[in-house]
Amino acid sequence: MCSGGVDPSQMAYGLADDAMDEYLRMGATTASICLENFVDGIIHLFQDEYLIRPTPEDLQRLLNIGELQGFPGMIGSIDCMHWEWKNCPTAWKGQYSRTYNDLNVLDRSPVFDDILEGRAPKVSYFVNGCQYHMAYYLTDGIYPKCATFIQSISRPQGPKASLFANCQEGVRKDIERAFGVLQARFAIVRNLALYWDKAKIGKIMRACIILHNMIIDDERDQCTQYDFSEFVEGEGSETSQVDYTYSTETTTNVNNMMVNRARVRAERMHQQLKADLVEHIWLKFRTT
Template sequence: MNSHFQFHASSSSSPSLSDNEDETPINWMDDFENLDNTRNTILNIVAQDQQLIATYIIHEEQEVTHGGSISGHIVIHRDREIADLDEVKNHDIYFTQRSDSVRCLELSTIQKTTAALRILAYTLPADATDEYIKIGESTASQCMQRFCRAVVEVFAERYLRSPTANDVARLLYIGQYASRSGSPTIILEAVTDYDLWIWHAYFGMLGSNNDINVLVSSNLFSNIAQGIAPRAHYTIGGKEYDTGYYLADRIYLKWSTIVQSIHDPHGPKKKYFAMKQESCRKDVERAFGVLQSRFAIVASPARSWKKHHLHDIMAACIIMHNMIIEDECDLNASIEDMIEAPTLDVEMVVDENIIFQEFITRYKRIKDKDAHYALRNALIDHLWEEYSCSDV
């Protein structure tokens, strides 16, 4: 402000004036009024900016949904990282920061988990984390192995579970009201749905997988044979069904729980069915694509000679993938216009012969080839009927 007065005073004086001429008086009150007006204008602008910022912050806090990594999906929350990290730290003391014998702090929890995640996400060599995380090669490899083991032990029960009754009801709801045919798709290695949630995965060495050892190892089909799988109630062509089915390629076994495509279909009905079946089976390809884009180690050569380490790496990547899917879609949302899945009436049977005979009956029903063709023909007629009605 002093510089302003000096500048104003010097500019108001004229060097050409003589001593006899009267100098023009300086109106200090006008200067103060101008300063007050300028100050008030600046304060108003600042207040408006602060109001706009506050309005934007309130709008951001109230905005619950925004776009996720999958187009069209909804993000529910993103504040789970600390809670999940605490669960891993509480499960394995290795991730707790401790002091050595001379009371110097060792590596922190963030350092160890960050090294493991960078190896999983970017398939970095173990010694490449030293520059950024300050961790040696052997320690980084140990962090990744123990991190994957802790994730599997803590979260596998929730994120690698078999479909529950509510899960089956939600999948049928998606199939009925989103113009998608029925249940999740299936291939030899994994079972996934439209939301890209991976329900089942089988890990084996390259070249050793076939339709027998993969399907036999699947807990989905073993649960059906044991009678403990949740029922999937739906009606096709006036016939009621209580067992879900999975879409598969034509190289797989012709079971009653598997619906295959048609090789070289003839006629509009079969061509339309093949097109719909194959389009729905793209979900599992999308799931693998998203999984590999998030965790590059899945698509890279093996990092360990031990099979259980490879299993932990793959299982941990799938669990974290399902965590992201849970954030991006509300799996617990209420299902409208749907009846809750009925509670199964379980009769306790003590006789082991009866239990074994019931198991054999269900097992034969799963492998019934006639039921396989009957279900596929019913689906062909059902889809064609819906397609004809939609054109009308």
């Protein structure tokens, strides 16, 4: 693949191609090719294992974590990390900074494709005595009021709303910490992107995420802060559950996709779920 450790140093420390040419006696072009080969190798060997959609078992673990944090049915937080392109052509200057905000990235993202096409595993959970069947993400205020998004309360009035806002914003810090850890491990994505080719920039980001996921998978059992001993099958009627018997090989058609799209974007369901979560958080975490 390559030798001398140039590509890991470039990824870990964000060095330019010619930063170590005197020390390693390697030209900038060779260092660039070395990095590209390393990135291609990581993607080819490990993408199918460390860059895939969650399995039902992974989804159940995420639901259990959400339940422990006070948000039944929550499978994580969603946000965007913007990586500035130093060598963006002059003719394109400003286009991406203006138009590629979180919502535009979301529109291009396949994150909800499985739900829209009926391939996502079914889940069920209870909040404040009401049963729901669609998992959701915690987000900031820019995202729309959909059944799959739960934002904080920007100007909370009263103790219930204030407690909910504090809990939601505290849990949502996980996504910012994840971006922070990714950038701390791989300074190449913290600094300006130096390459000209957009495809190469995308591959570098993908390789960093794969390596990041490998580290998380290796350290998960040793470093987890959650105790899942209370999640015993048959105990706790409010425990979020994944339906393992549901077939994800559903044949899709336009009508089903439109129905699923309406379910995802249902603002009324969003409002009801958010109100139930406010009550649930109050009952779970209020101080007496």
